Structures are given as C-alpha cells and as structure tokens.
Amino acid sequence: MTPAISVSHLNKTYASGFQALKDINLEIRPGEIFALLGPNGAGKTTLIGIICGIVNATSGSVTVAGHDIIAEYRTARSLIGLVPQELATDMFSTVWATVSFSRGLFGRPAHPAYIQKVLKDLSLWDKKDNKIATLSGGMKRRLMIAKALSHEPQILFLDEPTAGVDVELRKGMWEMVRALRASGVTVFLTTHYIEEAEQMADRIGVINRGELILVENKAELMRKLGQKQLTLELRKPIAAIPPALAKHHLILDDDGSKLVYSYDTQRDPTGVTDLLDDLRSAGLHFKDLVTTERSLEDIFVGLVRQKQ
Numbered sequence: 001m002t003p004a005i006s007v008s009h010l011n012k013t014y015a016s017g018f019q020a021l022k023d024i025n026l027e028i029r030p031g032e033i034f035a036l037l038g039p040n041g042a043g044k045t046t047l048i049g050i051i052c053g054i055v056n057a058t059s060g061s062v063t064v065a066g067h068d069i070i071a072e073y074r075t076a077r078s079l080i081g082l083v084p085q086e087l088a089t090d091m092f093s094t095v096w097a098t099v100s101f102s103r104g105l106f107g108r109p110a111h112p113a114y115i116q117k118v119l120k121d122l123s124l125w126d127k128k129d130n131k132i133a134t135l136s137g138g139m140k141r142r143l144m145i146a147k148a149l150s151h152e153p154q155i156l157f158l159d160e161p162t163a164g165v166d167v168e169l170r171k172g173m174w175e176m177v178r179a180l181r182a183s184g185v186t187v188f189l190t191t192h193y194i195e196e197a198e199q200m201a202d203r204i205g206v207i208n209r210g211e212l213i214l215v216e217n218k219a220e221l222m223r224k225l226g227q228k229q230l231t232l233e234l235r236k237p238i239a240a241i242p243p244a245l246a247k248h249h250l251i252l253d254d255d256g257s258k259l260v261y262s263y264d265t266q267r268d269p270t271g272v273t274d275l276l277d278d279l280r281s282a283g284l285h286f287k288d289l290v291t292t293e294r295s296l297e298d299i300f301v302g303l304v305r306q307k308q
Helices: 044-051 073-078 095-105 112-121 137-149 167-182 194-200 218-225 243-248 272-281 296-306
Strands: 005-013 019-028 033-037 059-064 080-083 155-159 186-190 203-208 211-217 228-234 258-263 286-293
Touching: 005 044, 019 044, 019 211, 033 194, 044 059, 044 155, 044 186, 059 073, 073 080, 080 137, 095 112, 095 137, 112 137, 137 155, 137 167, 167 186, 167 194, 203 218, 211 218, 228 272, 243 272, 258 272
Parallel strands: 033 186, 033 203, 080 155, 155 186
Antiparallel strands: 005 019, 005 059, 203 211, 228 258, 228 286
C-alpha cells in the first residue's frame, strides 16, 4: 500500500546556519492518526511546512500518496488540508464566504451541501453569516479547520489545533477527528496537550532539536517505556534505605516515610513479591501502598531529557 506521506532523508538548514531538521525519515499510513510531539523549536512546524509545500527543504524528498511534492506540486497539495498554528484569514469576510472561497482555490466546484455539513460538524452553522472579526478565538480556530476541510482532502494536518480552545470545544473537535479517520482521512497532528495524543493517536513520533527520536505504535510505546510505580507508606519513617534493599533500587522520599519502587509490568517476575519479602526481613512495615503507571507525558519528558 502506498504511504499517505513518505519522508526520506529530509534536512532543513536556514540561511543563519541553524539546522531545523536532521535526516528525517518517516512514513505515515493511510487512514491513521499520527501525533508528533516535541518541545518548542523542535522542528514540528518546519516538517509540516515542507510536506505542505510552504517551506523549501535543503535536501531529501517527500511524497504525498505517491506524488512528489516538488515535481507534482499541484496534485500533492490538492490532497492536503492544513490547519496552521497562526490564524490567517480575511477578518471582514463571512464564515460561509471564507470556507467556500477556500474550496474554490483548489479548483473544486461549488458544493453548498458539503460546506453546510462541515460548518455544522464544527458548530459554526449558526455563525455562517457572521464576519470573522466577530468570532471568539475558539470559533476562529474551528473556522481554520473548516477551511482546511473545504476541498475534501485525503490528509489533514493539524498544527496545535486546540490551542486557545476551551475544554468542551476541544472534545467536539476530537470527535470530528475520529469521524474523519473513520471516513478514511489520514490525520497528522502536533499538540502540546500530551493527554490528547495518548487518547487519540494510533502512532506517536517524538522530535527534539530537529531529530526524530522515535516513531512507535502508541500501545507498543506504552508497553516498552511505560513503567508502574509502587509507593509504600511506612509505619515509621527511616533515615536511609537498608543496604539489604539496595538491589531493588528504591527511592526514599524527603521525610523518610515513603519508599518508591519502579517496575516493568511486562517482566516476569516483576520483583514486587521479592521486595515485600525483603522489607519484612529488614524489619520494615508499611501501612498503605499505591500503584501508579507512567503516562505518555512522563515517557515524553524522559526521552527529551535523554537527548539533551
């Protein structure tokens, strides 16, 4: 099957000498939701800009559904809908006129019923005759999504799509994204809300300082790098961890009242039983224990720190 997007040995160095992307290789599968995570300045927006034909690469190649973005620019670009970070539209035009005009820019014939559906799906239908300048920040963000969907693209790029959007509208947007994926649209998103990537994405990529650190199925990433922590609240505080417990690599909190044990749930045995036996042998007793699991955010922060 032809990838929705194929990026090969992509590099971008600006005139200042700053290298924004370093030998990026990436394939996005048709019909998946792919989330790209990374700190500010990591290269997320530059990568999207190159794929969408807005930024010129220094070297490397990109195809969209098999079409080279340079040699077959018009065909490749017609398959893409882009929601940029920045709001960029005519503030004195109406919602309906703006979305309809955007469709026309791609040479698509007028299709009022489709435009109506998009606006209704994004809760903008009752604002269709309003000037864009009168819309709230969240509505303007939804308008940008409507513009990106106006020409019925196969691939949708969402660059920080929920920035400045309240929680209720954010949930509505993600319902729409799920519906798009169900209809066969490929979704490539960047987000600072890591819980959204954890909830929504099929695969996750992490980029830092222009380098793609990893690309992994979300479930596999959580399995490989997600750990559980067992926190034991001791009956009596201790000043230090007994030498007999050193093999468990425990962490003692500042006041000496809690011990924290990290373990891999996929490992057999996990070591928990041995730990509890050794605690008893050391004369330590606990009054409570709590198990927590590493989130995607914990994993992301750990990966970025490793590469600094």
